[in-house]
Amino acid sequence: MSSTATAVAYLARPGRPTLVAGSLAELRGPTRGLVELPVRLMWSTDRTFDLSDPDQLLWMYENVLRESTNLEDLRQLVNGRTLRRVWQMLNLPRGVRLAWETRHRALRSA
Structure with missing residues (x-):
């Protein structure tokens, strides 16, 4: 089991375990501007998010956390400090x- 997996497999959706970063510090995604998600994370034609809009930021994070299957997506698209805040x-x-x-107990009290 890798350092990014938890002891129990929690599912993002049926048949697919959730991918979790090993530390929040490694999540160095953008904190402002426009971000376009790759099709593998969002199949909609409107995949661009304005991070200055709180609703768009939440919608983007929800999609990335639910759909990511590789750590690079998490590292490049999610910001650890922002994740704690929202x-x-x-x-x-x-x-x-x-x-x-389970992996990041600080999120429970965030």
Whole structure:
């Protein structure tokens, strides 16, 4: 089991374990500007998010945390400090929330 996996497999959706970064510090994604998600993370034609809009930021993070299958996506698209700040506002599947909170206890109290 890799350092980024938790002891229990929490599912992002049926049949797919949630991917969790090993540390919040390694998440160095942008904190402002426009971000376009790759098709593998969002199949919609409108995949560009303005991070200055709180609703768009939350929607982007929810998609990235739910759909990521490789650590580079997490590292490049999610910012650890921002994630802590918005954690309680994110609408995430139970498995995603449990996986991240199990690995990063600081998110529970964020």
